[in-house]
Structures are given as structure tokens and as C-alpha cells.
Amino acid sequence: MAQAETFTFGIAALSRLMPLFLCLDAAGRITALGPTLAKLLPHNTLIGQKSGDLFDLKRPSRRADLAAIQAVASARLHLAFRSDPAITFRGLAMPLQGGGLMINLSFGIGVTEAVRRHGLTEADFAPTDLTVEMLYLAEAKSAVVGELRDLNLRLQGAKIAAEEQALTDTLTGLRNRRALDLALGELTRHGHTFGLMHIDLDFFKQVNDTLGHAAGDHVLRVVARILTAQTRSSDTVARVGGDEFVVILPEMSDTARLGQVARRIIENLTQPIYFEGQSCRISASIGATVSTFYPSPQADRMLSDADDALYASKRAGRGRAQFFTPPPDSLLSA
Amino acid sequence: MHGLINRSIQCFLRDTYGAAIWDHVAREARLGFDSFEPMLNYDPVLTEAVVQAASVILGRPRETLLEDLGTYLVSHQNLEPLRRLLRFGGVGFVDFLHSLEDLPERGRLALPDLDLPNLGMTEQGDGNFVISVSGLFPGIGHVIVGLLRAMADDYGALALLDHRGQSEEAEQVAVQLLDQRFAAGRRFDLAQAAV
Structure with a gap:
């Protein structure tokens, strides 16, 4: 045919x-x-x-x-x-x-x-025309994308909530500002005795500027390890700013012992830290105070006094620790 | 089990019986969370626990509960997108019945990891059809009965639906179509109204 x-x-x-x-x-x-x-x-x-x-x-x-x-x-x-x-x-x-x-x-x-x-x-x-299938797919796709967008919004909300509730500094694994505030609140509320150190790294900015952020992050992690090693497990070590740390030491009101701890920390932090074969040199200045300086210890007040002492250390030439000097009358009433 | 399926059961219970009942079911089923995420996957054990807990708490047999779930999927305003996707299956109810065999494939076109029940259709003449349903969970045939009853309404068809029990690993659903153009049915425009 x-x-x-x-x-x-x-x-x-x-x-x-x-x-x-x-x-x-x-x-x-x-x-x-x-x-x-x-x-x-x-x-x-x-x-x-x-x-x-x-x-x-x-x-x-x-x-x-x-x-x-x-x-x-x-x-x-x-x-x-x-x-x-x-x-x-x-x-x-x-x-x-x-x-x-x-x-x-x-x-x-x-x-x-x-x-x-x-x-x-x-x-x-x-x-034979697939137009209707295409319309079906377009609608199915919008429905799925809508669900995914909702899921993302919920996950984002959950992430923000989790971050707000987090107590850990993600870079160093130390406690964060929020954890510090909770621990301080707990100690002052119950009238416990404790020592407080405010630590600020010296020359950290130079490490960041000359060797980069990766080196800076590495240094911060090593600092975290040193601070943890030089304190007791009952102490709270928190990173409260870029290169600022606060250590709370419960039942430590003896300024001589506290001074020893501070000097040991500075000694260890002054050792060179190596990053990819480069040596990073930093040091630390410390300001400290103890709860027994105050008739009624308050977290904000103590942090601010430790901060003043820290800047006195810096002015005195870095790599030092100083105690806040309480006015004589408050000592009397303590 | 796909989150979409779990989420549908959750929404059915919430929209039909109220949020408090859903919370009760979620606790009783020991989910450990208060809401299914539609885009995640869950252990099928959880789906079964929810169905069982709902049946106990509401004091309703599993079969009627599942049938109501099927009806809800098509007729509740919150699930209008699903009704529309189902209506793409065919111009009339018979066309739609024939499209049921493609349902798992259609589902996978939208979501590659979505498992839907397997449906096999046999036409027996004189408007009689038998649909074998398997997959997902026991009693899925009752969901299909409710869904097909609501879809018949949607198309304006008059049909009798009956769950005929289990045979050869599948539940059997009988459809007797009395009048394909019994009523006007609900409107279906191919293109969604602009929002």
C-alpha cells in the first residue's frame, strides 16, 4: 500500500x-x-x-x-x-x-x-496539548513554595527564639553575656560571696588587622581554653564583647588569691599563640573586684567598678591586673 | 510518612473539633511536639498514634473518622488548593475516576518525596466502578470513600460509595454512578483567580 x-x-x-x-x-x-x-x-x-x-x-x-x-x-x-x-x-x-x-x-x-x-x-x-498539566504543575508548585515559605518563617522564628535563650558564645563555647547576667543575678540575690574579673586582651586588634579574622578567631578560642584551664569548674567564664571576658569566681573574696589567678592568666595569655605557622602575640589587662567590698553587692555596680580597674591597668601599661579601690566609708559599712 | 499527610490529619481534627481536641490528641499520641511540619517527614508510627488517639478521644470508630477526613480534604475552604489540584484530574466525574490511577505520579510531580495511596480502577459497566486502594495506613480506603463522595458533589454527580472491605492486600471501594450531571457542581476555572 x-x-x-x-x-x-x-x-x-x-x-x-x-x-x-x-x-x-x-x-x-x-x-x-x-x-x-x-x-x-x-x-x-x-x-x-x-x-x-x-x-x-x-x-x-x-x-x-x-x-x-x-x-x-x-x-x-x-x-x-x-x-x-x-x-x-x-x-x-x-x-x-x-x-x-x-x-x-x-x-x-x-x-x-x-x-x-x-x-x-x-x-x-x-x-495532546499539555497546557492543562502545565497549569496543574504551576498551581502545585505555588502551593509547595507557599508551604516552604511558611516553614522557613517558622524556622527563622524558632532560630531567633533559640538564640535569645542561648547561654553559650558560639565562637568560643564560653558562656555569653546572658549567661553571665543570670549567674551574677543568682549570686547577688542570694548574697553569696564572689570575686569578679574583667579581662580585656591587649594587641588583639593588631592580630586581627595583620593576620586576618581567621587568626583572630583562633586566638579567641585559645584564650577561651586558657581561661577555662586557669579557673575552677564552678567559675563562670563569659565572653562579653569582641575581646572582652568576665570571670566570676564564687566564694573567692581573698584578693591575694584572686590576684594570683589573674597573674597566672596573664602569664599564660602572654605566651605566643600559633596560627598557620605565624606567631600571634597578645597579652591581657585585668580589673577585679570582690563582693565583700560592698554592703549590698549589685551586678551592674561591680561590673562597672571592675571596668574602671581594668582601664587603670591599661593606663598603667597593659599586661597587669588591678583591683578596684573601694572608698574607705563603704569598707567600714561592709 | 510525609508531613503533608500528617498535617492534613492535624488540620482536620483542629478545624472540625477545635484546637483543644487537637492538643489533647497530640499529647495522647505522645508526639513530643504540638504541630506537624507539612514539609518534613515523620515516622509512620506517629500517624497511626494520632489516628488511634483521635478515635479514642472523640469516641468515634476509626472508619467514620477517616471517611470524614476524606470529605474534609475536598470540602473545607482551607484546602481549596487541594480541591483544585484534584479537579485538574478530569473534566467530569468519570474522567476524574479514571485519573485516580495517576494520583501518585501527580503527587510526585508536585513533591518528589510525597507518597500517596496506590489506586487501581476497574470499570464494571452500568456506571459501576471498583477502586482498590493500598498504602499509607490501614483504613485508607475509608479516606478515599469520603474524598470521592465529596468530589462527586464537587462535579455535580450523583454517586453511591461503599467500602467493601479488604481483598488481596488492598481495600475495595465501590462506586455506583447514578447520574453524572445531577447538579451544577462547584465552579472550576482552569486558571486560578488572580490574588
């Missing part, structure tokens, strides 16, 4: 096979069009109308129009409605025997808009 070379079927069959087809005569006038395309166009007379008045040819050439058969036949076409440029089409035009073109169109990326505005239904698409 010979292979069929040409087919003949009526416009009704063509309309079902390709509901978005368009036939033009040699002059570019519309001679027939599919039912879905007709739905999208204004109701007034379409047959005989010039295709160039309705469609804007975007590719292959903006200068040509659909009547330029040589330019558009067999090429992948991109069109838009002149009256509604958001509705785009792509398609393929084939020359017809006896002149003119037949163009099979499908919607471009603006399909959702076209379907919404013109109330298209599944019946407006050829059964």
Missing part, C-alpha cells in the same frame, strides 16, 4: 486537532481560524481581516508580518496579540498549496493569563 502523500479533511476536524490554528491567504488575510483562537479575538468579523492588524510578529523578524510567506514559512514563530501583548503564542507556519499559509499555534509562557482572562476550559485545548 502506498504511503499517503496528502490528506483532505474538513475545517471541523482541523478545529479539533488544532483549536489554535490560523489560515491566511497570500495577502495575509485570515481565511479560517480555530475555535479557541476565535474565542480570544474580538467578536467582529475576523474572516478577511489582515493578520498584521491582529498579530504582532516578534520573531523571526519584527519588520516582517505574517504575509511575508518566504520569511515565516517553516520557521519557529513568536507572536503576540496587538490588542493584548501579554498573550503570546508560538507556532509553525507551513505554505498551503495554492498560496497562503497554515499556522498551528500554542500559547507561550503567558498561558495562565490567557486562560484566566478568557475563561478557557480543558475543552479549548487539544487532548
